[in-house]
Amino acid sequence: MLRFDNDYTQGACQEVLDALVRTNWEQTGGYGKDEYCRQAEERIRSLCQAPEARVHFLTGGTQTNLTLIAAALRPHQGVLCADSGHIQTHETGAVEATGHRVMALATPDGKLRASQLEEVVRAHAEDTNREHCVQPGMVYLSYPTENGTLYEKQELEAISALCRREGLLLYLDGARLGYGLAAARDGMDLPSLARLCDAFYIGGTKQGALFGEALVVPDPALLPELRYHMKQRGAMLAKGRLLGVQFLALLEDGAYFRLSRKAVDQAHALAQGLQAAGVELLYPQQTNQLFPILTRAQADRLAQGVVFSPWSALPGGREAIRLCTSWATTDQQMQELERLLRQAIA
Amino acid sequence: MLRFDNDYTQGACQEVLDALVRTNWEQTGGYGKDEYCRQAEERIRSLCQAPEARVHFLTGGTQTNLTLIAAALRPHQGVLCADSGHIQTHETGAVEATGHRVMALATPDGKLRASQLEEVVRAHAEDTNREHCVQPGMVYLSYPTENGTLYEKQELEAISALCRREGLLLYLDGARLGYGLAAARDGMDLPSLARLCDAFYIGGTKQGALFGEALVVPDPALLPELRYHMKQRGAMLAKGRLLGVQFLALLEDGAYFRLSRKAVDQAHALAQGLQAAGVELLYPQQTNQLFPILTRAQADRLAQGVVFSPWSALPGGREAIRLCTSWATTDQQMQELERLLRQAIA
C-alpha cells in the first residue's frame, strides 16, 4: 500500500541516518549543551543572517508551540491564530493547558490578514471593559499553512509591522518550513523570517529528520531563560546532541532545502496532471500538500491502492482529500500514484 | 576525556541502532498506532504478566512524569515524594506547572517509608481544616532512587498496601529500572511492579535506547484516555514507531536486561575496589551509580582525566561525587577509570 497521507511516515533521510550512526558512540554532555548543538545553532544563525539569535532544539511541533507560547505570554494574554491553525485544531488544547486562550479567527484559506488582526487589536484597545476580556498578546501563524498555502512576503511584512506597532509578539510555526521556502516565489527566506518574526521554528520531523524542530529566537534579549521553560515542559531531550547532529546533517550541505525542493516539484507536477485531467483542487497547490476534490466513487477507488487523508465533505457528495509528497517520496512512488489516480478518476 | 558523569552520554546500543536503520524506509502510520508499538506493547505486557496493561511510549522522563501525574490527579491533590525525588529536585517545577504540589518528605537515603506516608495521610484525614490543605493523591517513588538505592520488595509491598487502603495512586519512576532490577536480590521483577504499582515506566534513555520511556498502566480501567493527555502535553511523538522499534529491539532478546546487568556488575567491582582502597561511599552501592567520598585534592586529580558529577560538599573539606557506569561502558573504559582513580587516591 502506497502512503501519501502525510509527510512523517518514514524515518530519516540518508544524511541524517548516517550522521546518527557515525556519532553514536561518542561521549558528550547532555541537554543540548554539546558541540553538535553549538555548531547547528551557529549554522542556523548564519543561514538566518542573525548572528545573535538563540536557537533551541525540541523534539516535536506541539511541544515547541506550547513551550514557546507559554514562555512568552503573560497570564492574561491569548494568542491569535487562524481557525485552521494547528494549535486550535489538533493539539488537544495544549495551549489552554498552559493557561492561555487560543483566539481563533475565521479565514478562507488558513491565512490571517493584517487587517483582521488590526480590527481585533483595535476593538480590544477601545473596549472600556477590556480588563474583562483576554488581551491579545501574540499572533501565531503557520508557514505554510495547514492548507498548504503561503503568505506573500508583503502579507507577512504587514502582519509583522502591525505586531510591532501594537506590542504583539509574532510567532511562526514552521513544521513544513522547508517546503514553504522551496515553493515561495517572492524571495521569502530565513533571513526574512528572522527579521519579521519574534520566534519561529524550522521543522525537521516532516522534512528529513527522525524528529526535531529548531526554534529560532532572533533577539537574544527575548526569552533569555527559555531553557528553564523547556525543561519544565518536558521539552529538553537528555541526549540533546541527537538534535544537533540531525540539524547539522540537514543544513550543512543543503540537504534540507534540496529534499524540500524535490517534494514541492513532485507535488507541483501532480497538481498539473490532476488539473489537466479535470480535477479541481480545494486550495491552490503551492507546497507539498495538495487537496484534490473527488467524487465518493473516485475516492473509494483510490483508497484501494493509496493511503490518503480525508479532508472535508463537500456539497454534492464530493469530498476533498489530502495528498502529501515528502522528502522521502521516490520517482517510482510518484509514477505509481499517478497511475492509481488515473484509474480512480477515469 | 573519559566520561562517567551519567548514563546518557552516548547514542543507542547496537541492537537499537540496527533496528532503526533496518526499519528506516518503511512507511507506517504515526503517533504510536503502528505495528512496532503494538508488538512492543505486547512484549511488555508479557514480561509484566499483565495481559490487560496499557503501554504508552514517551520520549523522556520529565515528560512522562508530568503527563502521568497531571492526568491522574484531581486539581486539589498533590503527589508525595522523597525530598531527593526527581520531580522535586530536577524538573524545574514541571509538576507544579500542571497545577499540583509536590509534597516532599525527608529521607536519609532517597527511600520513602510506608510509616511516614501513613503519618502524612492520617494527619490529613484527621485535620478538621483539611479542606484548606493539599490532599495527598499519589505516591511517587523512584526505583532505583536518585541515590542509587533500592526498595526492598517488602518495603514496596507495604507502600502499595498503604496506597490501596487509603485511596492513593502509586507511581514508580523507572528511569533506571533495568539497573535496579539487575541489582535486586529479592526477586523484584516486572510482574511484581505491575502488581504493586498503578503506573510505572521502563526507562529506555539511560539504558540502551536513543531515547524513550515505556509507561505501563496495569489496570486498563485507569486512565483510558491517557493518549489525549499525552498529545496535550506535547508527549506524543509524530513518528511514534521509533519508540516501538527501540523497545522491541531492547526487549525481544533481553538486551535491556543483559546491558543493565553488565553495568551493575561493573559498578559493583568498582565499589569493591574503592572500598578496598579505603574510600568510603556516601550510600551503599547497589546499582550503576556510586558515590565515593574524596578529599578536594583527590577530586581535583581525578578531574584531570575523568568527567564525573559533583554531588555534595561534606564536612572536613571532603566531597561526594557521582560515577555512573552504563549500558555502553566498555571493559577498557573501566580499566582506565580504575587506573585514574588509583592515581587520584594515592
Add this chain to the structure above:
Amino acid sequence: MLRFDNDYTQGACQEVLDALVRTNWEQTGGYGKDEYCRQAEERIRSLCQAPEARVHFLTGGTQTNLTLIAAALRPHQGVLCADSGHIQTHETGAVEATGHRVMALATPDGKLRASQLEEVVRAHAEDTNREHCVQPGMVYLSYPTENGTLYEKQELEAISALCRREGLLLYLDGARLGYGLAAARDGMDLPSLARLCDAFYIGGTKQGALFGEALVVPDPALLPELRYHMKQRGAMLAKGRLLGVQFLALLEDGAYFRLSRKAVDQAHALAQGLQAAGVELLYPQQTNQLFPILTRAQADRLAQGVVFSPWSALPGGREAIRLCTSWATTDQQMQELERLLRQAIA
C-alpha cells in the same frame, strides 16, 4: 444621573441589609460551616425539591464558574458554550487559566441548540484523530442568556437528555436566575433545574444581595470534595456566614422572587412602551434586560440623562443599547426613564 446600565449599581435589598445588621455581632465559625449557611442550604434544597443536594456559597459569578468548571472537567476536556456566553466573552480567560478550552458555538440569540451540541459531540466521537482534539466534557449555558433570552423548558430538557446520553455535564449559569424564573411562562422552576442540570447557581449579586451566588449540585456523589477546590481558587469566604445570612434573607419569605418579578414587570412595560413608540428591540424582551435599537442622535440625547450600556453597532448608523431594570428599580425611576426615552426618541 439615572443608571439603567446594569443590575449591580446598588447595595442590597432591605431584607438583606437588615439581616446583616441584625446578625453583625454574633460570633460564628468561619468558611461557611455555620448555622446560617446550614439553614440557607436547607432552604434551597427545599425550594429545589432536592433533599440530597449540596449547596455552596461563593462571592461572585466568575469565581463560581471557574471553580465549578475546573473542579468538574478532566484536563483534556473543554466546555461547550454559546459564543455570547459569559465565560467566553467577559471573564478574561478565567476558564483557560485553569487549563481548559472554552469551545464557543455560534448562536443567533445566545441560546445553544441540542442539535448543534449533538453535532459537535458526534463529530468528536467519529473523528479517528479525536485524541488530537479537545474532548467536550461539559455544556455551559446561561439562564437567562446574556441577551436576556430564555430557554424553553423543552429546549433545556433536550439539552439535558443529550448530555446524559453522551456523558457530558450540564452546568447552568444563573447570574440572573430570579429574573429568568420570574419571566418564564412554561413552568420552569428550581425543581426543574435541579432535575435537569448537574450544577447551577442561584445568582444573588444582581438580585438583592450585596454579593453572593448559591451553587447547587443536586447529586451529592458529584464533586463531594468541592470545598477543597473552592479554597484553592480563593473562593471560600472567611466570614462565610455573610452568604448564608443573605440567601436566607432573600429566600425565607420569597423576597428573591418578589423583587425579580417586579423588575421583569417593569422591563415588560418599558418594552411595550418602546414598541408602541416604534422602537425596535434587538432581541425579544423576556427578562429584566432590554435592547432597544436607536439612532445615533437618539442615543446621544438619551445619554444626557441616563447611563446605559452600549451593546452593538448596527448597519445604517443605528445602535443597540442595553437597559436593565433591577430588584432596586423604583416606580419613580421608571417614570423618569420613560420621560427621558420619549424625549430622546421624539
Add this chain to the structure above:
Amino acid sequence: MLRFDNDYTQGACQEVLDALVRTNWEQTGGYGKDEYCRQAEERIRSLCQAPEARVHFLTGGTQTNLTLIAAALRPHQGVLCADSGHIQTHETGAVEATGHRVMALATPDGKLRASQLEEVVRAHAEDTNREHCVQPGMVYLSYPTENGTLYEKQELEAISALCRREGLLLYLDGARLGYGLAAARDGMDLPSLARLCDAFYIGGTKQGALFGEALVVPDPALLPELRYHMKQRGAMLAKGRLLGVQFLALLEDGAYFRLSRKAVDQAHALAQGLQAAGVELLYPQQTNQLFPILTRAQADRLAQGVVFSPWSALPGGREAIRLCTSWATTDQQMQELERLLRQAIA
C-alpha cells in the same frame, strides 16, 4: 460560648457597618471604578506616603495571594516562604494551581532570615544545572507571621536589600497588618512597607471589615495590568465599591489602627496574666495572637467555656493552643476569658 479561636468570627465594626448602610442605595459603576474606591486608594497612598502607588481591593487573603503571585512570577519561577507561611500550609495549593512552586524554608518562629534566603539564591545561581531547578522569583512573608511574631525593621530591610540585589520581588501578606503595626516598637509603619516591599496588602477581613483586603503596589510600573489578572482569577467584585466604602470607613478617622491597638493591648494584658500564673507561651506574644501551653486537663477544662484553636501537640502530653483577640473583643469578654482561664489552670 465565648469564641477566641480566631479574629473573623463577627461581622464588621460599627464604622464600616454604618458606611455600608449609609451608601446602600447610591448608584455607582461596578468593578472598583467608583468614587469610594478612588478615595480609599487616595487615602492609602497618603498613609503610605506613596503618591504613585496602585491600590487594588480584593475580597480575601487567599485570593489576593494567588492573584498577585501568579501575576508577578514567570512560569519557571517559584516563591520562597517560611514553612509556616499561609500559602504553604492553608491555601490548598492555591499557588501551585496557578503553576508555581511554593519553596518552603524551615524557620523556628515563622520568620525568614535574609541569610537563609541568600543561601538559596546563591546556590541556585551557582548551580550549573540550575535550568533543571525552579528559579526563586519572589519572597513571600507575613507581617505578623502565622505565629504572631514580627520582623524587626532591620530584618525586613535586610531581606528587601537582598531581594533588590538579586532581582527577587518582595511580597508581604498583611492579613493581620493592623495588629502588627500596632505592636511594632521599632517604627515599622506603612511608609516603611511601601518603601521596602514590591507589594503588600492591608488586611481588612480580620480587622474590622466585613471582608476585604487592600493590595498596595508602590511602583506603578510594576504590574500595570493587574486588573486583568484580578478579573481572570475571579477576584474582581462586581459591586467593587463595597470594598472602597469599607476601607474608607476604616482608614479615614483611624478606626483601623485604633481597633488594632486595642486588641493588641488586650492580648498583651492576657499574656502577662498567663505568665504571672506560670503558663508558658509557645512564641513570645507580640500581636493579637497568643499561644499558651496547657496540659491536656487544663485545655479540656478551658474548652468547656471557650472556643480556641488547637495548635500543636507537645512532648509530655502538653499542647499549645491559639487564642486571638480581635477588633471586636469587648472588655467583658476579656474578663470572662480571664476568669475561665484561671479556673482551667488552677
